[in-house]
Amino acid sequence: MQPYEERLSAPRSWWFIAVLIGVSVGLIMLPFGTLPMLGGLIGGAALACVAVSSYGSARVRVVADSLVAGEARIPVSALGTPQVLDAAEAAAWRTYKADPRAFMLLRSYIPTALRVEVTDPEDPTPYVYVSTRNPEALAAALTAVQPA
Template sequence: MQPYEERLTAPRSWWFASVLVGVAMALIMLPFGTLPLLGGLVGGTAVAAVVTSAYGSVRIRVVADSLVAGDARIPVSALGEAEVLTGEETRAWRSYKADPRAFMLLRAYIPTALRVPITDPDDPTPYAYLSTRHPEALAEALKAVRQSAS
């Protein structure tokens, strides 16, 4: 059983924006007739929805002895103590405090995050910044895996 799993879905307003993209494409196709107008509406909405879905399909999981965030798989043994970020700290760590070498799984529409130092001396990545709606639960899951491994 996985102690933690989260999908960083896109907000509802982005799905509404997908429909607006379809309407814009329909208006662009309006001078060419009714069939192109409908094609623009359906095609524009579909393409925008696929892009929105792909951006919102990233997952964060704690599986066995690893943290899986998007395409990254980091052993929990290579992680330090997690720091829960909220409010101004979240904005600071994704902007002026950010290290360009850090692993950033950033979703600006999520107001909370977790910053986890990477302690592996062979890895130049100083920390992982993970946008998450449940930073306390993710920190607890990482702590539980670390304690069970020792």
């Protein structure tokens, strides 16, 4: 079995933007005095950093016999063959090819993805779409734990 774990962390530029948000809030608070400006700077930056950290905390893992994507835990026995999506194909499946019933762990800053059909006849979800920086390794890990 090949273990797989990945955190879909936000790019560094988002952290820079979070700091700039703090600076902006500080500048907005400047007319009210030095203390409000410092409070706005620290508070604005802290809130923006919490938002970036929260959005970038999603994890993709293959654990025992399940695919764990964010908050979802999907048994591998309910999944079909994984399909590795390059940047162009992943963009197509995020937009005009997308099915609203699909489960999507989508991060726009990650260009590649993995798409896996849901084979459980009782589940209305047609497929699972997971943004991943290494779709080949995730596909190999899922294939390794699938029942024969």
